[in-house]
Amino acid sequence: MDLNALLSVVLCLILPLSFFIFSLVFFIYESRVLFNDIETQGIVIGFEGDPDDSDSASVIRFVTQTGREVTIKGLRNYTIGQSVTVRYPPNQPEAGKVKNEAMEGCISVSIIQIFCIISIILIWIHYLYTETMRQGG
Numbered sequence: 001m002d003l004n005a006l007l008s009v010v011l012c013l014i015l016p017l018s019f020f021i022f023s024l025v026f027f028i029y030e031s032r033v034l035f036n037d038i039e040t041q042g043i044v045i046g047f048e049g050d051p052d053d054s055d056s057a058s059v060i061r062f063v064t065q066t067g068r069e070v071t072i073k074g075l076r077n078y079t080i081g082q083s084v085t086v087r088y089p090p091n092q093p094e095a096g097k098v099k100n101e102a103m104e105g106c107i108s109v110s111i112i113q114i115f116c117i118i119s120i121i122l123i124w125i126h127y128l129y130t131e132t133m134r135q136g137g
Helices: 003-036 099-134
Strands: 038-048 057-063 069-074 083-088
Touching: 003 099, 038 069, 057 083, 069 083, 083 099
Parallel strands: none
Antiparallel strands: 038 057, 038 083, 057 069
């Protein structure tokens, strides 16, 4: 086995593997948080930022199990007065998210993981093919 070939395979694997490990850690963290979160109903009470700007956010108010009123920001695609399901960590309700928005992060991470696995498989196949051709096979 050639040292240059081995080095190139290792370097090509570092990026997909690092993305995979990062996304796996993120996925585990988000899943753990989501499964420990408390679910409640919130109401969209307004918007923050320019209404015509895609970066503006919905302002959502909900009440925790202890009776505390909390305001969070969500995506812009809601209307004032709309009821939304909110998930929040019991010890940090300010970190709450609208339920659908919380799951989007996990879906994105899953897509990244699939991409990384496919990349690793393709790199390994290319390496095996290159080694076979080098050996005259």
